[in-house]
Amino acid sequence: MDYEIVIGLEIHTELKTNSKIFCGCSTKFGSEQNTNVCPVCLGLPGVLPVINEKVVEFAVKAGLALNCEILPFSKFDRKNYYYPDLPKNFQTSQYDLPIAVNGHLDIEVNGETKRINITRIHMEEDAGKLVHSGATISSSDSALVDYNRTGVPLLEIVSEPDIRSAEEARAYLEKVKAILEYLDVSDCKMEEGSLRCDANISLRPHGQAALGTKAEIKNLNSFRSVQRGIEYEVIRQEDILDEGGRVIQETRTWDENKGITASMRSKEQAHDYRYLPEPDLVPIVVDPARVAEIRANLPELPDARRQRLMNDHGLSEYDAGIITSSKAVADYFDQSVQNNGDAKVVANWLMGEVSKHLNSEGITILDCPVSPKQLTELLALIEKGIISNKIAKAVFEEMWTSRKDAEVIVKEKGLVQISDSSEIVAIVESVIAANPQSVADFKAGKDKAIGFLVGQIMKQTKGRANPDMVNTLLRERL
Amino acid sequence: MELFKHTASQLHEKIIEKEISAVELTKAVLGRVDSVDKDVQAYITRTSETALAQAQAVDSKIQRGEKVSVLAGIPGALKDNICTKGIKTTCASKILATFVPPYDATVAEKLAAEDAVIVGKANMDEFAMGGSTENSGFFPTHNPWNLETVPGGSSGGSAAAVAAGEAIWALGSDTGGSIRQPAAYCGVVGLKPTYGRVSRYGLVAYASSLDQIGPITRDVTDSAHVMNIISGYDAKDSTSINTGVPDYTKSLVNNIKGLKIGLPKEYFVAGMDTEVERAINKAIEQLVALGAEYKEISMPHTEYALSAYYMIAPAEASSNLARYDGVSFGHRVEGNDIIDMYKKTRSEAFGAEVKRRIMLGTYALSSGYYDAYYLKALKVRTLVKQDFDKAFEQVDVLITPTAPTTAFKLGEKTNDPLAMYLQDVCTIPVNLSGVPAISIPCGFAAGMPIGMQIIGKPLGEETIIRAAYTFEQNNDYHKGFATLGEV
Numbered sequence: 001m002d003y004e005i006v007i008g009l010e011i012h013t014e015l016k017t018n019s020k021i022f023c024g025c026s027t028k029f030g031s032e033q034n035t036n037v038c039p040v041c042l043g044l045p046g047v048l049p050v051i052n053e054k055v056v057e058f059a060v061k062a063g064l065a066l067n068c069e070i071l072p073f074s075k076f077d078r079k080n081y082y083y084p085d086l087p088k089n090f091q092t093s094q095y096d097l098p099i100a101v102n103g104h105l106d107i108e109v110n111g112e113t114k115r116i117n118i119t120r121i122h123m124e125e126d127a128g129k130l131v132h133s134g135a136t137i138s139s140s141d142s143a144l145v146d147y148n149r150t151g152v153p154l155l156e157i158v159s160e161p162d163i164r165s166a167e168e169a170r171a172y173l174e175k176v177k178a179i180l181e182y183l184d185v186s187d188c189k190m191e192e193g194s195l196r197c198d199a200n201i202s203l204r205p206h207g208q209a210a211l212g213t214k215a216e217i218k219n220l221n222s223f224r225s226v227q228r229g230i231e232y233e234v235i236r237q238e239d240i241l242d243e244g245g246r247v248i249q250e251t252r253t254w255d256e257n258k259g260i261t262a263s264m265r266s267k268e269q270a271h272d273y274r275y276l277p278e279p280d281l282v283p284i285v286v287d288p289a290r291v292a293e294i295r296a297n298l299p300e301l302p303d304a305r306r307q308r309l310m311n312d313h314g315l316s317e318y319d320a321g322i323i324t325s326s327k328a329v330a331d332y333f334d335q336s337v338q339n340n341g342d343a344k345v346v347a348n349w350l351m352g353e354v355s356k357h358l359n360s361e362g363i364t365i366l367d368c369p370v371s372p373k374q375l376t377e378l379l380a381l382i383e384k385g386i387i388s389n390k391i392a393k394a395v396f397e398e399m400w401t402s403r404k405d406a407e408v409i410v411k412e413k414g415l416v417q418i419s420d421s422s423e424i425v426a427i428v429e430s431v432i433a434a435n436p437q438s439v440a441d442f443k444a445g446k447d448k449a450i451g452f453l454v455g456q457i458m459k460q461t462k463g464r465a466n467p468d469m470v471n472t473l474l475r476e477r478l
Numbered sequence: 479m480e481l482f483k484h485t486a487s488q489l490h491e492k493i494i495e496k497e498i499s500a501v502e503l504t505k506a507v508l509g510r511v512d513s514v515d516k517d518v519q520a521y522i523t524r525t526s527e528t529a530l531a532q533a534q535a536v537d538s539k540i541q542r543g544e545k546v547s548v549l550a551g552i553p554g555a556l557k558d559n560i561c562t563k564g565i566k567t568t569c570a571s572k573i574l575a576t577f578v579p580p581y582d583a584t585v586a587e588k589l590a591a592e593d594a595v596i597v598g599k600a601n602m603d604e605f606a607m608g609g610s611t612e613n614s615g616f617f618p619t620h621n622p623w624n625l626e627t628v629p630g631g632s633s634g635g636s637a638a639a640v641a642a643g644e645a646i647w648a649l650g651s652d653t654g655g656s657i658r659q660p661a662a663y664c665g666v667v668g669l670k671p672t673y674g675r676v677s678r679y680g681l682v683a684y685a686s687s688l689d690q691i692g693p694i695t696r697d698v699t700d701s702a703h704v705m706n707i708i709s710g711y712d713a714k715d716s717t718s719i720n721t722g723v724p725d726y727t728k729s730l731v732n733n734i735k736g737l738k739i740g741l742p743k744e745y746f747v748a749g750m751d752t753e754v755e756r757a758i759n760k761a762i763e764q765l766v767a768l769g770a771e772y773k774e775i776s777m778p779h780t781e782y783a784l785s786a787y788y789m790i791a792p793a794e795a796s797s798n799l800a801r802y803d804g805v806s807f808g809h810r811v812e813g814n815d816i817i818d819m820y821k822k823t824r825s826e827a828f829g830a831e832v833k834r835r836i837m838l839g840t841y842a843l844s845s846g847y848y849d850a851y852y853l854k855a856l857k858v859r860t861l862v863k864q865d866f867d868k869a870f871e872q873v874d875v876l877i878t879p880t881a882p883t884t885a886f887k888l889g890e891k892t893n894d895p896l897a898m899y900l901q902d903v904c905t906i907p908v909n910l911s912g913v914p915a916i917s918i919p920c921g922f923a924a925g926m927p928i929g930m931q932i933i934g935k936p937l938g939e940e941t942i943i944r945a946a947y948t949f950e951q952n953n954d955y956h957k958g959f960a961t962l963g964e965v
Contacts, residue, residue, distance in 0.1 A: 039581050043801050045574065045682040046561040046583060048715050078797050080843070084816055089800035145806065274843035276852065279686035279794055282716050 001242060003203035005234050006211055007163035011176055013155050013186045014126060014194040015058045020151035021125050022049030022092065027153075029192055033131075033146040041151035043087030048280045051076075055153040056099065056284055058185040059123050060294050062155055063100025065179050065301055066118050070291050074099045076123075076278035081271045084145055085128040093156075095275045098122035099284065105179075106303075107171045108321070116172050117160035126152040155186075161200065161211065166230040170223055173197060174325060178302045181327040190222050197226055202247070203237045212237075213247040217261055219254045229254040233261050305330055313343035322351055328365045335372035341379050349375060353396050370399050378406035386410065387417050388467055419466045421473065424457075427465065428473045431456045442478055450474065481506040482643035483959055486552045486700045489646060493540065493551050500533035500540075500551025504595050507553040511597065511644045514962055519619050520629075520639035522558045523566050524598040529553060532595045539593070548703045550593035555645035557636045558599040559606055560691065561680040562586050569682050570614040571604045573802045573809045573827035583680020584715070585649060585691055585708045592707050597645050601635030604829045605799065606656055606684040608632050609901045612892055613831045620888070621663060622960035623926055627885040630660030630901075636694045637664040641960050647704055648694040653684050654787055655881070655905025657692045658917035662880035662929020665919045665958060667946070668694045669701045670905075672937050673912035674719035677712030683798040685791035686717075688909040697956050698918065698947040702726035705939065721937070729940040732951040735769035737941075740873030744780035745904050750882040757921035757928045758879050761949065765877075768948060775872060777865040782858045783907040784899060789842045789855035790910075796839030799832065834895065863911040870935045875945050878904045880917040880929030904931060914939045918946045919955035927955070 020027055023040035040047045063070050077095035103118035128150040134140035157176060163169050177195060180186040188195040202214035217233055220226045232254075237247050251270070252261040300308070302324045309320035309330075324330045329350060336346040354375070358365060370378075378395060381387045387395065387410055398409045410416060418424060431453055432439055441449035457470050481489070481503050492498045508526050515521055536551035556562065559569045561579035563586075568574045582590070589596070603613035611619040611634025619634045621627040622642035629638040633650025637660035640648050650657040652670035661668025669692045676691045683689060693704035706727065711720040741762060746755060766772050804810030804823035811826050813819035828836070842851040869876060881901050891898045908915045913936055920930035930949070934942040950956055 039579075042806065044579065044581075044807065045567070045569070045577065045801070046559075046579065046680040047581075048679050048717075050714060050716050080797050080800060082800065082803065082817075082820060084803075084805050087801060087806060089803060090797050147806075272845045274797070274840065274845075274848075276793055276797060276843055280683075280717065 002206065003238060003241065004206050004208075005164055006161045006202045006204060006214075007165075007169050007230060008161040008200040009159045009163065009169060009172060010198040010200070011157040011173065012196040012198075013157070013180055013188060015055055015153040015155060015185055016187050017052055017054045017058065017153055019052055021052050021055050021123070021153035022151055025151065029194070031148055034148060036148040037150070041087070042147055049092060049278075051281060051284070052153065055123055056286065057294065058153075058183075059099045059121060059155055060286060060291060061183050061185055061298065062157070062180060063103065063121050064291070064295050064298060065183055066100070066103040066105055066121065066157065066176070068100035068103030068118060068121060070100050070286055071097060072286055072288065073097065073283055074286070075283040076281045077275045078278050080274045080276075083127070084143065085130050085150070087128070087147060087150060091125060091127065092278050092281070093124035094122035099286075105172065105175055107168065107175050109165070109168050109171050114168065116162045116168075119158045119160050121155055121157050124154050124156060126150065126154050161202075166227045166234070169199060169230055170227045173223065173226055175302065178325055178327065182299055182301050182305075184299070193221070196221060199226065199230055199233075201230060201233045201237070203234065203241060213249050215247060215249070215261070216251045217254055218251060218264065221256070225254055225256050228259060229261060232259060236261065302327075309333070309343075313337065313347075315343060315347055319347050319351065323347060326365065332365050332368070332372050336376050339373050339376035341376035342383070345379050346376070349379065353393060357400055369403050370396070374399060374405055381406055381410060385417060385419055385466060387415055388463065391415050391417070391463055415464060417466050418461055418464050419469060421469060424465055424469050424473055427457055427460055428470065428477055431460070432474075432477060439478060450478070480510075480643070482510045482646070484646070485696045486549060486646050486703060489552055490548045490550070493536070494546065496540065500536040500595065501530060503551060504529050504533035504553050504597075507597060507643070507645065510642070514622075514642050515644060517620060517625055517962065518622055518638050518642045518644065519617050520600055520635040520642065520644050521555070521598040522568055522570060522601050522614075522616060522635070525565055525596055526598075528565075529595045529597050532593065536593045536595070547592040547707070549589065549647070549707060551595055552646050553595040553597045554589075555597055555600045555636055555639045555648040556586065557602050557633050557648070557650045559602060559651055559682040559684075560586060560649060561682065562596070562599065565599065567599065567682065568616075569605050570602045570616055571827065571829070571832070572615045573823070575615070575809060577808055579680070581680065584677035584712045586680060588707055594707075597639075600633070600639055600645075600648060603632035603634070603656075604832050605682070605795070606632040606651055606653055606689075607795070607831050607835055609655070609659055609898050610886075610888075610891065611635060611660070612888060613829055615829050618888060621885045621926075622962050623665060624885065625962070626887055627926065628663065628888055630663035630881070630885060632656040632660075633668075633694060634660045637661050637666055637668065640664070640666045640694050640696060642962060643959070646696070647700055649691055649704070649708070650694050651681055651684075651689055651691050652905075652909065653688045653690075653791060654909050655902040657694060658905050658915060658929065658931060659881045659901060661694050661917045662919075662927065662931075663885035665927030665955070665960065666694055666696060667698055667701050667916065667918050667956065668692065669705065669916045669939070669942075670908065670914060671705065671709065671939060672719070672914045673909075674717050675914070675937065675939065676708050677710070677715040677718045679712055679714040683794075685794040686798060687794060688787075688791060690909075698916070698943060698950050699727070699730055701916065701946075702730055702943050705943075719937070724940055726939060726943055729943040730947045731944050732948050733769070734765060734945055734948045737765075737770040737875065737945060738873040739765060739770050739772045739945075740775040740869050740876045741772065742777040742780065742869065742876055742878060743774055744777050745878040747882060747903055749900065750879065751884065751923060753921075753923035754879050754881075754883060754928050757923070758877065758930055761920045761930050762877060764952065765945070765949060768952060770945075773873065775869055775876075777869055777907070779858065779861040779865050780907055783862045783910055784903055786855040786858035786862065787902075787906045787910060788838065788899065789851050790859060792835040792839030793842045793852050793855075794839065796836045796843065799836055802827070831895070859910045862907050866907070866911040866913055874935070874941055875938075876933040878931045878933065880904060880931040884923050884926035884928055908933055912936060914942060916942045916946050918950060919958075920949070920953070921955060922958075927958075
């Protein structure tokens with residue numbers, strides 16, 4: 001049977017504040033274990049939390065960018081559960097009065113725009129990290145706790161169950177990530193755990209209003225695993241329903257290696273978090289004037305930037321969409337254009353050579369060895385006819401590894417294009433003389449034969465002959 | 479008169495007049511501890527060496543002609559739930575028996591800045607849960623007025639130390655009466671400030687929305703002096719009040735002409751000792767004679783306050799005490815796995831009353847019971863608060879007994895938690911509404927001290943200090959000193 005897929009996502013993102021949410025400890029990732037800690041984040045007896053104002057500001061920013069209503073009065077609550085990475089054995093979070101509610105985000109999937117509603121955004125503290133002695137939890141006989149991450153500020157962004165496919169889930173997650181990056185409130189590095197995602201998935205027969213029984217999938221730590229995890233879970237639930245079975249409400253974990261979801265705990269085993277208002281913090285009262293100020297100072301967001309790239313630079317919606325889906329790529333584009341690069345050419349190079357090289361090395365544009373300035377200098381050499389497009393690709397390759405400027409490479413390797421017509425004419429004439437058969441074929445109407453002749457000319461000049469001139473001069477002499 | 483029988487303000491005069499040295503005074507108090515603490519058992523940890531070093535530093539300052547504060551060189555005690563850097567802070571619990579905080583509570587820092595001498599860490603009911611100090615995980619404290627009776631609690635060690643001359647002043651903490659009730663039982667002065675007046679940073683939490691640190695002293699004057707030092711906004715405590723601190727000694731005025739006193743009839747509960755009731759009535763008459771106006775008022779939600787408290791405080795406690803799990807500090811009992819370790823650690827190291835309240839609180843917050851218990855209790859708390867708001871529209875202060883009876887015998891109520899809880903019936907509504915209150919001696923029944931509670935408006939410490947001071951100046955109750963069988 002064909003079912004409607006219903007998905008809601010919970011996205012957790014670490015905020016890139018300098019200090020933790022309730023104390024002054026650094027949030028730096030990768031520090032030596034248990035060095036970014038103090039009595040407050042270690043939850044020692046007698047300590048009290050103090051809210052980091054920056055966290056509230058970042059949360060309001062995210063709320064506004066995701067079209068939420070900012071609640072003028074919100075508060076923190078304690079979520080009680082025992083786990084050794086949680087020193088107080090409760091997580092200070094927000095329960096019934098989160099900082100932002102009732103938002104939405106429009107995404108594009110297969111050329112269609114779709115609105116995903118956002119239930120709420122709340123602030124909370126991250127937990128520490130367990131380091132097990134063995135390769136797996138079950139094979140370990142002890143575990144150590146690293147509390148560096150304890151108290152790093154998190155935002156949890158909860159969507160309505162409006163998502164209908166794994167592609168939509170991925171598109172939504174990518175767009176939320178892009179917005180958070182544009183706001184500069186989070187690094188959104190899934191590989192470092194600064195962006196994490198849980199998915200609630202259920203199926204129902206088309207046309208049925210009531211939701212089916214859902215399973216919550218945890219441990220979806222990359223875009224790929226979000227998509228694969230959801231796809232797997234949908235098939236698992238379809239199989240159960242097709243066989244007349246019932247889906248069990250439970251929490252499942254995604255196993256990236258095995259490519260399956262597995263049960264973690266059932267509804268009966270679910271925690272009773274016994275929320276209570278955090279008595280050590282006062283309610284957060286956000287001044288509407290402050291919200292207005294933050295709103296007025298929001299940076300340009302992906303949709304607006306895409307529109308600007310289309311309007312100002314004549315890029316296609318598709319190209320503009322790809323370039324603006326990452327703030328860093330869009331910044332690279334803007335910097336290149338500011339360096340007098342032709343927008344369309346820059347866009348083609350970004351989506352072509354640059355992207356190809358980044359992907360093959362598995363790095364982001366932030367680590368690109370060729371700077372926007374260097375790229376535009378390379379493109380200027382093509383524009384001026386000093387090198388051909390083809391040579392430019394070879395030069396780019398060389399720039400990537402040597403980090404030298406394009407002009408230096410062109411000079412060192414003698415790659416300057418031959419645009420001297422007398423030099424080209426001599427070569428054209430020698431090639432015509434040496435290939436009478438091709439000349440005859442061309443004259444007999446075989447247009448393709450000219451390609452062979454051009455190839456011979458390029459071979460003799462090692463690709464340096466100006467292709468336009470070669471074409472013109474060759475046709476003149478035939 | 480022995481040095482340890484004086485008040486801090488008297489001793490301060492002697493020190494700055496160079497009549498005595500701080501070291502001399504500290505030795506006198508340490509000597510007193512040596513001779514009587516085996517009977518009173520007020521201290522969990524003694525800090526004699528650092529106390530002498532602190533006293534020596536004060537003497538050096540005085541020799542150099544530097545000005546010193548009123549508590550400089552005056553030996554005092556801290557309740558053992560106030561964190562002290564490098565000094566064990568146990569909360570009278572086996573689970574923290576070896577816990578040495580790496581930081582000072584804000585009040586400890588403030589006292590150190592004033593050169594106060596700390597004699598030791600005072601006994602208490604485990605995690606401040608109790609009204610007799612019999613719930614200490616180590617040993618009970620005895621009331622210096624009659625060693626067979628309890629000193630009250632939970633700040634029983636602090637109150638007994640001050641009453642026995644083992645400290646000139648002390649700090650306690652008050653969640654439902656834990657400063658005022660032991661002060662009443664031990665015949666000393668105990669003040670619970672307005673919630674937020676004194677920083678809670680470094681006070682090991684029992685019930686965060688109710689806990690407040692305050693002074694236990696020999697007289698109202700010393701109470702005002704200690705309040706001057708410990709009060710004030712603290713950036714480390716978001717719930718501390720960000721307004722200036724008045725000089726409380728300016729309220730040490732023997733004049734209450736025109737003061738409007740309210741007597742809430744609901745506080746005179748069944749089971750109240752007739753002698754206690756008589757003493758309060760006599761005190762009211764005297765205050766009226768001194769120029770106060772008096773009227774009986776009604777605070778209709780008083781009877782629900784105790785029940786609400788025993789939902790809210792345990793609920794917060796169940797969460798606050800979750801961190802004692804054996805993982806990164808405190809007592810640990812090894813187990814087969816992490817859950818087993820939690821269970822064994824907490825089963826072994828928490829006492830019965832702490833376990834009782836953790837279970838009560840866990841239950842009150844559980845899904846399906848939350849609305850009926852915890853949420854309902856919060857609503858009652860609001861009603862109790864409104865009772866106070868309305869009362870203070872009519873009067874300046876409220877006067878009630880501090881506790882329905884005088885100190886009871888050790889062991890008398892240990893098997894009857896409800897009877898024990900009833901001892902806090904007059905003090906608990908004050909914590910629920912966050913207002914300040916002071917307990918002062920107002921008489922004796924069968925040789926045991928009776929306490930009178932004066933309750934003020936939010937941040938109305940000055941008014942209750944003035945009323946208490948006036949009463950004190952016209953009576954001698956505070957001048958009596960527990961004999962400790964030394965007759």
